[in-house]
Amino acid sequence: MKVVAVYSIKGGVGKTTAAVNLAWEAARDFRALLWDLDPQGAATYLLQVKPKLKGGVDSLVSGKTRTTAAIRSTEYEHLDVLPADDSYRELDLVFDAAKKSTQRIEKILDAVSHDYDVVILDCPPGASLVAENALRAADAVVVPLVPSPLSLRSLEQVKSIVADSVRPAPIVGFLSMVDRRKTSHREAVVNLPGRNAEVTDIVVPATVTIERMGAERAPVAAFAPRSEAAQAYAELSKRVLLLLKAKKGKSKH
Numbered sequence: 482m483k484v485v486a487v488y489s490i491k492g493g494v495g496k497t498t499a500a501v502n503l504a505w506e507a508a509r510d511f512r513a514l515l516w517d518l519d520p521q522g523a524a525t526y527l528l529q530v531k532p533k534l535k536g537g538v539d540s541l542v543s544g545k546t547r548t549t550a551a552i553r554s555t556e557y558e559h560l561d562v563l564p565a566d567d568s569y570r571e572l573d574l575v576f577d578a579a580k581k582s583t584q585r586i587e588k589i590l591d592a593v594s595h596d597y598d599v600v601i602l603d604c605p606p607g608a609s610l611v612a613e614n615a616l617r618a619a620d621a622v623v624v625p626l627v628p629s630p631l632s633l634r635s636l637e638q639v640k641s642i643v644a645d646s647v648r649p650a651p652i653v654g655f656l657s658m659v660d661r662r663k664t665s666h667r668e669a670v671v672n673l674p675g676r677n678a679e680v681t682d683i684v685v686p687a688t689v690t691i692e693r694m695g696a697e698r699a700p701v702a703a704f705a706p707r708s709e710a711a712q713a714y715a716e717l718s719k720r721v722l723l724l725l726k727a728k729k730g731k732s733k734h
């Protein structure tokens with residue numbers, strides 16, 4: 482089992498959108514699990530799963546609720562979801578109160594390590610204990626970067642947080658919500674990948690097709706497979722899966 486954390490310290494950059502689309506792409510060839518770690522439950526909603534966790538996240542962390550009992554299937558083959566509900570607001574505190582508080586995500590996933598090939602973690606923004614857990618469990622960290630003067634800064638922040646992790650995972654950055662009418666965005670597309678080894682040349686455009694995901698409650702490839710956005714996520718997934726394959730044998734799980 483390989484774990485991919487979709488992460489940024491910044492909010493609203495396209496993490497959940499990437500996580501849902503990457504999970505859908507991964508499920509075409511592998512048994513995939515998307516773990517929604519955000520109390521907003523957006524990934525859970527987009528995949529039409531009920532945001533209900535019996536006993537709350539506390540029970541899941543303490544082991545009272547088995548991981549398998551909390552997992553829900555989706556309408557897509559090989560794609561399951563570990564949903565978030567309101568109780569995830571307390572997740573940082575729950576982890577903090579637990580033993581080995583930075584290894585709880587790894588521990589919960591251990592129970593299903595033979596059931597899934599790929600696990601995608603949809604992380605909430607920020608540098609919380611939840612993020613620390615996710616990065617510790619991760620074999621790869623996918624980072625959406627919205628072109629702006631601050632995007633390089635957030636990449637540097639993610640790099641330093643990942644570097645502080647016990648076993649730092651490779652970072653795969655990509656440009657998210659790119660509006661080519663803006664000079665600054667066009668410049669970022671040219672400059673960011675060339676100047677930063679962690680940034681791929683994959684560009685997800687800012688488009689109403691992605692916005693439609695909320696109304697359709699589906700990954701973009703399910704309703705617009707030929708769109709530029711769907712193709713970009715397919716390519717991103719390909720790169721990440723290749724990276725994980727190359728790491729074979731060195732998996733943390």
Ligand SMILES: Nc1ncnc2c1ncn2[C@@H]1O[C@H](COP(=O)(O)OP(=O)(O)OP(=O)(O)O)[C@@H](O)[C@H]1O
Nearest residue numbers: 492493494495496497498606658686687688691692
């Ligand atoms: N490429 C895109 N084009 C247009 N809208 C987009 C694009 N990517 C994401 N969005 C929209 O932007 C909003 C934020 O995206 P998303 O929820 O994926 O970000 P996030 O990083 O997960 O946010 P948070 O930090 O709150 O978890 C959503 O409404 C989403 O539909």
Ligand SMILES: [Mg+2]
Nearest residue numbers: 496497519523
């Ligand atoms: Mg999100």
